[in-house]
Each structure stands twice: as structure tokens, then as C-alpha cells.
Amino acid sequence: LQIVLSILCGVVVLELAALVVRDLRPGRVTYALLGLLELGLVVELVLGLRRVLGDHQGVSVATYVAYLVGALFILPLAAGWAWAERTRNGTGVLLVGVLVLPVLFLRLHDIWATHV
Numbered sequence: 001l002q003i004v005l006s007i008l009c010g011v012v013v014l015e016l017a018a019l020v021v022r023d024l025r026p027g028r029v030t031y032a033l034l035g036l037l038e039l040g041l042v043v044e045l046v047l048g049l050r051r052v053l054g055d056h057q058g059v060s061v062a063t064y065v066a067y068l069v070g071a072l073f074i075l076p077l078a079a080g081w082a083w084a085e086r087t088r089n090g091t092g093v094l095l096v097g098v099l100v101l102p103v104l105f106l107r108l109h110d111i112w113a114t115h116v
Helices: 002-022 028-053 061-084 088-113
Strands: none
Touching: 002 028, 002 088, 028 061, 028 088, 061 088
16 A cells, blocks of 8 residues: 555656646645545555554554654645645645655654564
8 A cells, every 4th residue: 555655646746846847736636636645544544553453563653653643644734735825835845745755654664664
């Protein structure tokens, strides 16, 4: 799931970069893709919590759950900022928010890898 979400993040980043270059605001398609990403993050949270409830010896549960929950807040905050800041800068903030997600996925993988 993290790979699929990272690929979707890449698609959204390309779209947002094109919008920044053309000085356009995100539209319905962009926000629909962001909604799809957020839905994927909710699924990731549920799967991550299920993992933690199982065998998790050696994993920092608090850190793992904090990353899972924190990832849920990035897109709504960035989207709210982009909606309030109706310039190229707002779209740039949204682009940065989407870029952060694959980094968080990598960090989640690293935290869980200590389990193995």
C-alpha cells in the first residue's frame, strides 16, 4: 500500500508542479486525488494499528503510531493553507505537503524494520 500511495504522491506532485509553473490554483481533480491519498492514509493507519496489536517486539510503538497519526494531518493542513492562500505559494505548500508523505512512509518502514 505504501508503494501505491507513493506512486500516487508522485503523480500529484507532477500535477502540482505544473500548476505552480503555470500559476494556477488546484482544482477539483487535484483535490479528488488528495482525497484519495487521505483515504489511503486512513487505510494505512488501520493496517498499521493492526500490526502493532500483533507481534511488535523491538518496535517503538509510540513512534510508529505517532508517524501513522501524524501523516493523517499533513494533507488537510496543507490543503487548508492552499485554499486560504490563493496564490502560487499556496499551491507550493500543498506540493511540499504531498512530498512529505513518501518520506514518512520510508520512516515507517525503517521503524518497523527494527522488528525483523
